[in-house]
Amino acid sequence: MSYEKELHIAQLAVQRATLLTQRVFHEKAKGTLSKDDNSPVTIGDFGAQALIIHAIKSNFPQDEIVGEEEASSLRENKNLSTQIWHLVKSASLEDETSERELGGPIESEEQMLQAIDAGNSAGGAHGRIWALDPIDGTKGFLRGGQYAVCLALISDGSVKVGVLGCPNLPVDDAAPLSADIDDPSGQGRGVLFGAVAGCGATSRPLGRGALQSSQAIRMKSVPDITDATFCESVEAGHSSHGDQAAIAKALGITRESVRMDSQAKYGSIARGAGDLYLRLPVRKDYQEKIWDHAAGEVIVKEAGGEVTDAEGKRLDFSRGRTLKENKGVVAAPRAVHAQVLEVVKSVLGSKE
The missing domain is CATH 3.40.190.80 (D-Maltodextrin-Binding Protein; domain 2)
Structure with missing residues (x-):
């Protein structure tokens, strides 16, 4: 299989979800909760997971999804759920260019919660399973540092497609490695990485709507x-x-x-x-x-x-x-x- 459609949909979905997380990133109050393992989760995590799962299920309805979050805490906290719902609706309105490809808008708050809970696959060795981390590095997200929106397709236990949305990394592939974000405005930052097994890896600037042009990336040789x-x-x-x-x-x-x-x-x-x-x-x-x-x-x-x-x-x-x-x-x-x-x-x- 070429996985061309899977890569395209994954990149569009991660890009749109990353834009949602950026809105939360720049807010002082991020709607943070503590999970059972004491790790933090924000309204950005929930909103990004809803958008990505909706896109995957709309395009590949038989595929399973292993998502990090689930919606039980939101069903108990109506105010927080409604806050996330407004975020999700706004993300769809801001990205009408790719809306049709991603399955149309999420129609209701309940549909949003169902999408979040659709990431409940147990995983395994057989079939097509997407692995999703809506905000990887939530502590970095909260402290104003690096984080990533991560999505991968695993087929029969082997990773076939991978996409990373990294809004705080520099667009320039040749920029020196640094965890710092020098310019809080985000100018010159925001990169989308993608790869299909056997087909190489690429980077492209994060954008709105249609995907930006990409370029191939390679690891640096290390002679010494x-x-x-x-x-x-x-x-x-x-x-x-x-x-x-x-x-x-x-x-x-x-x-x-x-x-x-x-x-x-x-x-x-x-x-x-x-x-x-x-x-x-x-x-x-x-x-x-x-x-x-x-x-x-x-x-x-x-x-x-x-x-x-x-x-x-x-x-x-x-x-x-x-x-x-x-x-x-x-x-x-x-x-x-x-x-x-x-x-x-x-x-x-x-x-x-």
Whole structure:
């Protein structure tokens, strides 16, 4: 299959949802709730999930969706639900150009809630399953940093399509890697990454309505590993900063790592702004969620990279809603991945 339509719809849907999240990003009050695991969720998360699931179900009604959010808290909080409904309606009115392709507007608040709850697939090894994170890096979103809207199509356990909307990354693929947002107005920022397995990866500016022109992206070659730049998570609870520092030292890397939230890290290394991304396990029982890695994995691989877990195993998206068979993530240009992985194994193995 070419997956041309799937990529097109995914990019349009992510672009429109990203525009919705930008509106919330610039508001002081973001309608934040705490989920059962104490992680935050905002009205932007719910609104983006509703828009994307509506678009996917309108175009591919038989496909399943693994979404991060569900609407029970909104059914108990009518004021918050109505606030999100106004956001969703406004997003449709602002994007009439792609409205028809995305299945028309969501007609009611109840239809919006049903769309959010349609992300309840258990995942698995068979059939077509979309993995959706409506705002990856919610803490970055709340602190005014990097975040991403992430969508991927998994077919029979293999990622086939990946799209990342990164509104706070610079449009220019050659811009130096930085987690900072120098210009709060967003000028020169907002990029949409896309990839289909076997067809390469692209970036394009975020726009309104029709998609902007794209260009191919490739990871940067790293002839001398000591010159490499690491990306890592901001939150120490997501990835072991101490292990990361030990690995950098063992590789002879002296440049300070760049810490940013979300799968913006995958997009950044895919276009050569950074080189290596490590997400190292902080506890033995932690299981990564498939929506946190599916889109980024295929984009990096199609840009000339390799992505495995910390033991060298491929990321297994066929086991449900989590990567339960994997521990950590190692993403690097294909030519140096084995070298990086060897050091990762050595550093982590020395702790056992």
